[in-house]
Amino acid sequence: MDIPKRYLSLFILIIFVTTDLSHAEIKVEILNHLGSTVQFHCKSKDIDLREQRLQPGGSWSFQFQRNIFGRSLFFCSFDLPNGRRWFDIYEEPRDYEGFWIHYLWRIKPSELCKYTIYKVGYSMRRDGCFIWNKN
Template structure:
């Protein structure tokens, strides 16, 4: 194969990869939301971040929520983690979005979390049910 043919083939492959990445980025936009359902008068502090994005400290009143949009990275390693606290739990760390766990579970409906006095529930977009995911430490 001549040098010119190799260069053309390389450009075509690069173009196909670039188009694939663009389509993936558009189709894979995710939304995560975390709702405070602790009960009347119980506020929750929340600080979420990824390796690249710090979403800042939030104070969320009962009945309100905090959410954000993002796209999975091309390496399949997207991770957003949060630290939260409230009246009965001083500090709790959990993964709000982990590509391996959530890319299918949260597809379409987004990743919704409900923080209650019992623990944290996650909405499963595949089954349409809330699942008890994390229990508060004793």
């Protein structure tokens, strides 16, 4: 059975675009607005980002390439003054908006507030605040 050249070209183009877009980097930044040092641990199913310590007003970030199937998930546990709390710091499809995006999370005692920073055009949008999940 002969495959017409146009279908083969279309197939190659789809593979190229899908592979290229899956390697777009996403940046997640955590900013400490607690007023005290915080210890936390972030990871995904396959990547452990290790224990971190963040001074008041300090920030820490990581970058990753999203899963080609749109199932990227990173979660963090935080040792807060009111106990250990955790949150899905990046979860698809909730957080995915496109490529080359920077997500900023301001960590507070009772909530986390998310901001999206668009690397193209350098604009920023406040997405809202979320309450902590309990262990």
